[in-house]
Amino acid sequence: MEVRDCLISAPGKAILHGEHAVVHGKVALAVSLNLRTYLQLKARSDGKVCINLPNIDTFVCWELSELKQLTSFLREMQRLDAELVKRLREFIGVTNGNLDSSTSAILAFLYIYLSLFGSGLTVSVWSELPTGAGLGSSAAYSVCLAAAFLCATGNIPTPLKEWEQTGRWCQEDLELINSWAFQGEKIIHGNPSGVDNAVGTWGGMLRFLAGKIIPLSRVPLLRILLTNTKVPRSTKVLVARVKDKINKFPSIMIPVLDSVDAISCTCEKVLTEMTCEPITGDHYNILEELIDINQHHLNVIGVGHPSLDTLCQVTAARGLHSKLTGAGGGGCGITLLRPETDSTTVQGTMKDLRDCGYDCWETSIGGPGVQQHFPSSVKEEIMEVLNRY
Numbered sequence: 001m002e003v004r005d006c007l008i009s010a011p012g013k014a015i016l017h018g019e020h021a022v023v024h025g026k027v028a029l030a031v032s033l034n035l036r037t038y039l040q041l042k043a044r045s046d047g048k049v050c051i052n053l054p055n056i057d058t059f060v061c062w063e064l065s066e067l068k069q070l071t072s073f074l075r076e077m078q079r080l081d082a083e084l085v086k087r088l089r090e091f092i093g094v095t096n097g098n099l100d101s102s103t104s105a106i107l108a109f110l111y112i113y114l115s116l117f118g119s120g121l122t123v124s125v126w127s128e129l130p131t132g133a134g135l136g137s138s139a140a141y142s143v144c145l146a147a148a149f150l151c152a153t154g155n156i157p158t159p160l161k162e163w164e165q166t167g168r169w170c171q172e173d174l175e176l177i178n179s180w181a182f183q184g185e186k187i188i189h190g191n192p193s194g195v196d197n198a199v200g201t202w203g204g205m206l207r208f209l210a211g212k213i214i215p216l217s218r219v220p221l222l223r224i225l226l227t228n229t230k231v232p233r234s235t236k237v238l239v240a241r242v243k244d245k246i247n248k249f250p251s252i253m254i255p256v257l258d259s260v261d262a263i264s265c266t267c268e269k270v271l272t273e274m275t276c277e278p279i280t281g282d283h284y285n286i287l288e289e290l291i292d293i294n295q296h297h298l299n300v301i302g303v304g305h306p307s308l309d310t311l312c313q314v315t316a317a318r319g320l321h322s323k324l325t326g327a328g329g330g331g332c333g334i335t336l337l338r339p340e341t342d343s344t345t346v347q348g349t350m351k352d353l354r355d356c357g358y359d360c361w362e363t364s365i366g367g368p369g370v371q372q373h374f375p376s377s378v379k380e381e382i383m384e385v386l387n388r389y
């Protein structure tokens with residue numbers, strides 16, 4: 001098999017509304033961020049398969065011959081199920097159900113690599129996203145893996161043109177990338193809805209409902225503050241906890257999920273109105289109220305955290321409205337800034353949040369989905385990390 005070296009990136013995401021409810025068939029609104037994960041794949045001919053994941057301090061090399069036994073098992077099994085994950089776990093020597101970052105990332109790599117690839121390589125990944133903080137780092141990682149293996153093996157073409165620094169794939173190729181990225185998410189998350197990998201693949205703002213992805217082509221420019229409480233959490237654990245709660249109290253929890261669905265739909269309607277009529281304070285008042293209501297719902301379904309309560313209180317003291325984003329339980333929150341929010345308020349809020357020990361920054365949203373790059377189009381410091389191994 002002829003293998004092409006390649007350099008890929010995919011964005012992280014913020015969920016405006018619908019996290020958790022989307023796993024249970026409700027609408028979510030999500031948007032890509034300007035923070036990206038970068039992956040470099042280089043073929044090698046010395047019979048080794050190596051991954052370097054410096055964000056999570058994980059560096060592993062296997063002999064190609066060791067991996068061959070797994071390839072035949074995987075081809076026999078065909079689909080991703082508990083038995084296959086168990087076998088992959090045995091191979092890497094983690095049989096105790098451990099869910100740590102390294103184990104999840106290695107399992108996702110192995111599954112997609114063995115399914116699509118099969119020869120020697122080095123894969124190095126570096127992300128601008130905090131890992132495990134609610135900004136879709138697992139999806140950006142899975143999207144990069146899927147695109148790199150599909151592109152390096154010629155399953156999808158290289159979209160790079162000599163006169164362009166970056167290339168994007170056509171709809172059909174993006175669908176293939178997205179479907180493999182979803183498999184990676186299944187390994188890392190257990191029961192993902194697919195919204196995160198869809199944003200990592202297509203970028204922009206999306207409405208997501210039961211696997212159906214509708215890009216919102218006209219959206220107003222929103223100013224958003226992102227705050228990372230730095231409280232670690234696992235999406236897999238939180239998603240499983242919500243499921244248990246729904247099973248325990250269906251008649252109480254299902255109406256909450258329905259209400260979140262209505263929040264996402266109302267938010268989408270307001271955002272659409274904001275693109276076709278003059279934006280007024282009323283639009284922002286509604287967006288703020290929706291944020292407050294949803295944050296209460298997320299607490300009800302059990303994915304809040306004292307650090308997120310503090311975030312909401314600190315921003316409320318400045319007249320701003322916040323909610324958690326992603327799986328919750330710590331991690332990140334979003335704060336909506338109004339057009340008239342002045343820089344003194346923004347700077348003051350950011351200082352208050354940093355004084356709580358949080359990271360905080362104003363972000364731009366709606367960046368491009370998965371891309372292939374010429375190395376010269378990627379920031380030098382990122383290339384330096386990728387080329388270090």
Ligand SMILES: Nc1ncnc2c1ncn2[C@@H]1O[C@H](COP(=O)(O)OP(=O)(O)OP(=O)(O)O)[C@@H](O)[C@H]1O
Pocket residue numbers: 037053054055056100101102103104105106125126127130131132133134135136137138139141188189196233234235236325326327328
């Ligand atoms: N840059 C990376 N390098 C290697 N593995 C990564 C990287 N980014 C994410 N991962 C994998 O994804 C896991 C984090 O996934 P998780 O779904 O818990 O958080 P998230 O995707 O950041 O947040 P959310 O799903 O709420 O948006 C890490 O523990 C690791 O296994």
Ligand SMILES: C[C@@](O)(CCO)CC(=O)[O-]
Pocket residue numbers: 015018019020021022023134136189191192193194195196235239325326327
């Ligand atoms: C919590 C969740 O809804 C969003 C995580 O970013 C999980 C999912 O949709 O897969």
Ligand SMILES: [Mg+2]
Pocket residue numbers: 136137138139189196235
């Ligand atoms: Mg994730």
